[in-house]
Amino acid sequence: MTSAPASPLTMLVPDFPFSYDSWLTHPAGLGAVPSERHGTEVAVIGGGMSGMTAAYELLRLGLRPVVYEAEQLGGRMRSTPFPGNPEYVAEMGAMRFPVSATALFHYIGTLGLATRPFPNPLAPSTPSTLIDLNGERRQARTTDDLPSVYQEVADAWEKALQERAELSTVRDAIQRRDTATLKAVWDRLVREFDDQSFYGFLATSPTFQSFRHREIFGQVGFGTGGWDTDFPNSVLEILRVVVTDADDHQVGIIGGSQQLPRGLWEHRPAAPAHWPEGTSLASLHDGGRPRPAVTRLRRAGDGIRVRDESGEEREFPAVVFSPHVWTLLNRIDCDPELLPTPLWTAVERTHYMGASKLFVLVDRPFWRDPDPATGRDVMSMTLTDRMPRGVYLFDDGPDRPGVMCLSYTWNDDSLKVATLTPEDRLERLLSQLGAIYPDVDIRSHIVGGPLTVTWETEPRFMGAFKSNLPGHYRYQRRLFTQFMQDDMPAEQRGFFLCGDDVSWTAGFAEGAVTTALNAVWGVLDHLGGATHPDNPGPGDRFHDFAPVELPYD
Known part of the structure; x- marks a missing residue:
């Protein structure tokens, strides 16, 4: 494969290096459904960033998304106004976004939302940082202002990444969209480190033999701050964040992140298929409000029957499900046939960070x-x-x-x-x-x-977001690849999981967006539609980029 010229580092996730940003911005669009399917209702459960992305793109394809939301549009993009001063908000969930999240920034740009640098520790735009560790306080503008032991820790981390995770090779492959090299290196790292915790990776790295260095790194870290709460998690979770530059160069959305999913609800896309100009998700819902919380899901012939808190039931040929997958276990009365047994196991094994x-x-x-x-x-x-x-x-x-x-x-x-x-x-x-x-x-x-x-x-x-424990890669692969349903029995198709906890980069809105786009492709395919030959989607390229399969026995 000929390597492309180097481009900015993006969240081209090495497990499945499909260029969602290119698919989104291609003039051919995401695809088309048969004209007789125009106006078909598709349920979208959850009004967070993933649900809103899926609903918005299904609307553009000429389908009729029916959005269900239990609380408020936004999900974990929750910007809570201060009583008496509503122009000021508290970002309860997502509040900082790496500029490498190019699919997410496609929608930020669509809505014309303004951003500004986020005041992370020691970031160029942060006036000063104070580190209080073991009763000692150090104030700094940059890492050069800190005692030498902090630079030793930074160097140890960089050396561990270069020597054990081939950081430079992986990042160069991401920048060049050299998917062959990226997959070859990353698939090897998955096989080597799936059973390794983050702390185990540090403790077995020659550069981190000092407990003091590991303690400082855990408490302070670099980029967004301390890492110790991630120490029990799979080191693969951390490596994905680091190689895609997701822990650095972050911005906040001026006025609050909740403007993004709410903005997609109100936005009127230009030239949608089937619908007249000026159609929005809000305009397709009675009173401009989504349906209430879903309480029951059942297979019904070739479709899925959805009951909500009002008692109303509707049947849909396809359903997109974006909330935390644990809600399928304890908030919704689910038909066991909704998912194959191996997927139910993956849902049960999901681990969330508080x-x-x-x-x-x-x-x-x-x-x-x-x-x-x-x-x-x-x-x-x-x-x-x-x-x-x-x-x-x-x-x-x-x-x-x-x-x-x-x-x-x-x-x-x-x-x-x-x-x-x-x-x-x-x-x-x-x-x-x-x-x-x-x-x-x-x-x-x-x-x-x-x-x-x-x-x-x-x-x-x-929980705040999903994060895999050591040995959970196989479960994650099942959840992520669930949008590929050709090999499923016909009676188990049509239900599509998405959301950041289904993605390879949980806790990042980019993962919510990209898995929503997987679900959109899945619905498109399920309803007999197709992508344009000049702009294949994630399902069309799946077998080129599929996540490596680890042995089960």
Whole structure:
């Protein structure tokens, strides 16, 4: 294969290196369904980013998506306005997006949403970062400002990636869209590391033999911050993030990430098949609102019968399902024939990461005030081994209110606050931050009460996002490839899973978008449609790029 010229690094996931961004932007479009199928209703369950992507593209194909949503459009793109100041929002779920997420940015561009750099630790746009570890505090603008041990840790991580995961080779193949090289290297890494945890990878790397180095890396990390909450997970989960640059060069959406799925609900695509100009998803639903939560799913002849909370039942030739797959186990009464038994096993084995956040609105960005003793900002983006773990600061200028994320935690650290009321959480966090910043009176600047979330206690979610444990690759492959249904019995076709927990990059909106596009291709194929020969879709190229199969026995 002739390599293409190098291009920017993108989230071309090496397990299935199909160029979704090219498929989306090709002038031939995503395909066409037979004219007699135009206007056919297709159920789309879940109104998050994946569900909205699928529904939007099915609308453009001339089908009639019927969207079901249990709570609010957006899913884990949840931008909660502060009471009394609705122009300011707390990003309870997704809040930072790597620019390498080119399929996601196709829709950000479609809606004309503005972005700005996200204040990650030590990012070029972050005014300063404070690292509080083992009671010692270090403030820095760049990594060069930190003690030499931090550079040793950064070097150890880089060497481990280069020597054991062929980082440069994989990234170069992604940039050049050299899928042959990418698959050859990555498939070997899958075979080698499927049973290896992230911590095991570090502990067995010659460059990470010092426990102190592993501790610092876990607490601080690089890019988005500490990595220790991922230590039990499969190292493949981490490698996918790193090789696609998903942990760096991130931006936030000005005005809140929820604008994206809500925007797709309202957007009127140009020249949709079958539908008149000006048609939107909202205009196809009574009152401009989605149907309520789904309570029951049953096979019915060649279709699938869907019952919602209102008691209404409808039958559809195809259903796209985008919520967390665990909701099939405990929130929806499902026909066992909905999925083949191996897929039910994969659903059961799915592992979710927990996460908690607490936000407050403050009168102004006081953290930019100079410290009389040092001349530096009195507060910084903060990484700590104490209860807050991560503190993020957002401002729109010196004379306007600011937003503080006083704590962003994962897994065990999230559970430490799960049983506390928002007010109790705030008190504990202010106490902890007072030990880090003894001369800063955060409380005096807070306007109103805190806004909080713990995703593992949210009944429709039960976790922030899926992350595979060692040995889970085979289950992940079943979930991801479920949109390919030619080999399934006819009575088990027509139900399509999507969402970031079905993707290879769980926790990233890019995975929600790309698996939604897989489902769109699946529906297109199921209803007798086809892609344009000049623009084959993920199913058309599946056997060229299929994820490697590991032996089962």
